[in-house]
Amino acid sequence: MFIDTAKIYVKAGDGGNGVVAFRREKYVPRGGPSGGDGGRGGDVILKVDANMSTLMDFKYKIHYKAERGEHGQGSNKFGRDAEDLVIYVPPGTIVKDAETGEVIADLVENGESFVIAKGGRGGRGNAKFASSVHRAPDFAEKGEPGEERWIILELKLIADVGLIGFPNAGKSTLLSRMTAARPKIANYPFTTLAPNLGVASFGQSSEGSFVIADIPGLIEGAHEGQGLGYEFLKHVERTRLLVHVIDMSGFERDPLEGFYAINQELASYSEELAKKPQIVAANKMDLEESRINYEKVKPLLEKEGYNVIPVSGATGQGIRELVQVIAKTLSSIEKPEAVKEVESIKYTLEDEKPFSIEKGGHVFYIRGKAVERLVAMTDLENESAVKRLQRAFKKMGIDDALKAEGIQPGDTVKIGNSEFYYVE
Known part of the structure; x- marks a missing residue:
């Protein structure tokens, strides 16, 4: 049977957490921070395999998840990066976002690959936050969540x-x-x-x-x-x-x-x-x-x-x-060069807006990759980490933007999966 469309879920690996650690050595009474960074999560990559001619494999397996990065360790030991997950597709596969229908990539040539979901960055250990002012930081970053999405694979038959x-x-x-x-x-x-x-x-x-x-x-x-x-x-x-x-x-x-x-x-x-x-x-x-x-x-x-x-x-x-x-x-007919219907979408940070705010009653929704990434990588159970997050919000202009939208003490602020109460 020839399968020409498939809908699958892809989830890149989360980054490993950074760790809070301090040197504990004999004759070193005040050892400095030594927490290592977490490893990078694995990407999910689509790669063209000329030996495939249908999307039959995707009828039986729908969910694809890459591994997360290894957590950091003490003594400035970094966590291991996770292996990328490679999903093979036949030549002529068009990749669409299942939610918007937007064409993301057009994969034609054998061996051509495309990162469909990027793995999360590893969180930084407390050693990275040491400075002349803060000599013993007691917080570290959590790993960045890997990207996830539902996609539609559509095979345009390539035959002579x-x-x-x-x-x-x-x-x-x-x-x-x-x-x-x-x-x-x-x-x-x-x-x-x-x-x-x-x-x-x-x-x-x-x-x-x-x-x-x-x-x-x-x-x-x-x-x-x-x-x-x-x-x-x-x-x-x-x-x-x-x-x-x-x-x-x-x-x-x-x-x-x-x-x-x-x-x-x-x-x-x-x-x-x-x-x-x-x-x-x-x-x-x-x-x-x-x-x-x-x-x-x-x-x-x-x-x-x-x-x-x-x-x-x-x-x-x-x-x-x-x-x-x-x-x-x-x-007598020359084989045409591989022609793409669309250019693959590139991952760029330059085009991202820092954040946007939507108001719904007494709830303010802050959206944007940068700010959502910042919150997701913050250990909200750690007081020092939360204070750092507040300073970052102020530096990004979020506080002033919320005031301009008319936020009042006690109103709710939602960023990604996290929820806060606004306090002056």
């Missing part, structure tokens, strides 16, 4: 050849004839609800092969999202060559009318898609009606520059010739 045509045109049968693929086949619309992949071979070398995708059938109005609409069209965008399969029997629709209807849908969706080279596979030639229609249709399509190959998925007639024509056509 895409089989297109109306439902029941015989695409799945042709795929099974040309390759070792065994798609589910039946005589009703939308038998193929997801793309099937197959590899057709010719010649003796491994280079003499190409990947064919049997893509879900199309109906009029697909470019507007009707039927399988977008699901069909998005999968043919990265193919190099289209094989247009026509049911020449005319039992369900006139072969020429069907041919032009499909091409109109392609053009309505994307001009670039409509310009892709096409080979016409005149299918079901084992039927008398098909042979009669073929004599009428072939000269008309050839006059427009199309190469029309008579085939029969039922008997195997013309399959070898079709494979040879496809291979010859592909040899």
Whole structure:
């Protein structure tokens, strides 16, 4: 089964906590602070593996969590950084934020990687806070929480050849004839609800092969999202060559009318898609009606520059010739360089606002990565650490901003998962 979408949860590792420690050595009555820093939490990294072709693995495992960094120790010993968690995805995977739908990354090339969730920084031990004024700090930082998010993985099928045509045109049968693929086949619309992949071979070398995708059938109005609409069209965008399969029997629709209807849908969706080279596979030639229609249709399509190959998925007639024509056509089409739909989002601190304030009655919500990170890394059970946090708030301008918003003593201030009561 071909899985082309998956929703997963990723959680980067938290940073290890810094530690409060002091030197305790013989003949050193007033040893200084010696608490070491915590280690960095592991990142969650998406990496392209060319050996993968589906998102099947993500159907069975949804949650992915990297390890946290090791806590610091006394004697200025730093905690060990955690290993990154690498999640392998097939080429052509688009990554979206599940909450906003925003495209985060477009992963195409083999070996390409992207950090989808950054591990938290290790907290600083008390040795880092020593100064000429504070010679014996009795607090340390907690590790920074690792990033977490739900993401959607969407696989845009990357194949050399895409089989297109109306439902029941015989695409799945042709795929099974040309390759070792065994798609589910039946005589009703939308038998193929997801793309099937197959590899057709010719010649003796491994280079003499190409990947064919049997893509879900199309109906009029697909470019507007009707039927399988977008699901069909998005999968043919990265193919190099289209094989247009026509049911020449005319039992369900006139072969020429069907041919032009499909091409109109392609053009309505994307001009670039409509310009892709096409080979016409005149299918079901084992039927008398098909042979009669073929004599009428072939000269008309050839006059427009199309190469029309008579085939029969039922008997195997013309399959070898079709494979040879496809291979010859592909040899004249350069493989396109990997094209990204979007540039991957980069992690930047420069673009962050220090904080923002939203008021809801007597509750003031302070949001911003910098301030939320500061609170998350503060040991709120430690009086010295809380005083340092208060000084940081004042330096950042939070106190003045809250007063400007009309905060009163006793009002509630919420930052991340922490809650405070405002006191002058």
